[in-house]
Amino acid sequence: MTNLAAPLHRQGNTVLVVEATSTPVHEARHYGIDSNQATLLEALLRPELLQPLITDDSRGYSVAKLLPGNTASRFLQQDNIKQQLERLFLTMAGQHDIVLVDAALTVEDTMPLDVLHHGEILIHMTRDTGSITQAYTLIKRLCSQVGRRTLDIVVSHASEAQAHVVFNNIAAVAHRHLDIKLDFAGLIPSDEHLNIAAKLGRNVIEAFPKTKAAAAFKALAGKIDHNHGLLETSLS
Known part of the structure; x- marks a missing residue:
């Protein structure tokens, strides 16, 4: 997501990256989320904290987190x-040109927020058999809730020919x-520079x-800029 946010910002967009899985905050530091930063859920439940919701990353984009951890997902079952x-x-999304959301489906096979069903959904997969199975399962789960719609696929760790074979299948x-x-x-x-950049804490x-x-x-x-926004559904 950060590798996507950087070029989007360079194209002149204001970009917000939202980590919307149930990953604990300390495990989502690779997004540049500050330890003093409140999640959106914490801001609602404990407004007295007065902690910032958005961190402006030095690389030009902003980052926010929806939930503080695994146990917080139960609050999504409460309509209010x-x-x-x-x-x-x-409100936060309206202040940015493009919002990238790293999301995982809930146990009810829905997005954490209903509004996320209306955005462009990108499913990431590799040519590994397990990843292909996960991707197809995710597609079926999504369709059971949102019905027939077009989904976008990106394939990593593959050559162009391999990626097209996986996608076509x-x-x-x-x-x-x-x-x-x-x-x-x-x-x-596949590019070793991805891992090297990650170890350096850079995109x-x-x-x-x-x-x-x-x-x-x-x-x-x-392509994301052309579509003006893309929501990524992770396979976690």
């Missing part, structure tokens, strides 16, 4: 809390069994701008 979170999220199965259309959003090739665009991975993220960012 969920509606307040929706309003707060929409899953697209054919989804069309045959679910009657839905999948779009190929792009591929992120690959900034650290290694001439690499294949950097070029791939720039291309994907161009």
Whole structure:
């Protein structure tokens, strides 16, 4: 997500990255979330904390977190809390050109916030058998709640030929069994510079701008900017 946010910001957009899984805050530090930063849920439940909700990353984009941890997901089952979170999220989103959301489906097979069903949804997968199975399961779970709609697919750790084979296979199965259309959003090739940049705490665009991975993220960012927003559903 940070590798996507960086080129989107360079295109002149104000970008907000929202970590919307149930991952504890200390495990989501790679997003640049500050330890003194409140999650959206904490801001609603404990307004007296007066902690900032958004951190402006030095690389040009902003970051926020929806939930403080695994146990907090139960609050999403309370309609009044969920509606307040929706309003707060929409207020924050309205202050930015593009919002990227790292989300995982709830036990009810829905997005953490209902509004996320209305955005562009990108599903990330590799050509690993387990990843392909996870991706197709996720597609089925999504369709059971939001019905027939187009979903975007990005394939990583593959060559261009391999990525298209993987995509064509899953697209054919989804069309045959679910009657839905999948779009190929792009591929992120295997590139050791991704891991090196991550260890440095930097995005690959900034650290290694001439690499294949950097070029791939720039291309994907161009498509996201064209669609004016993309919501990523993680496979966690």
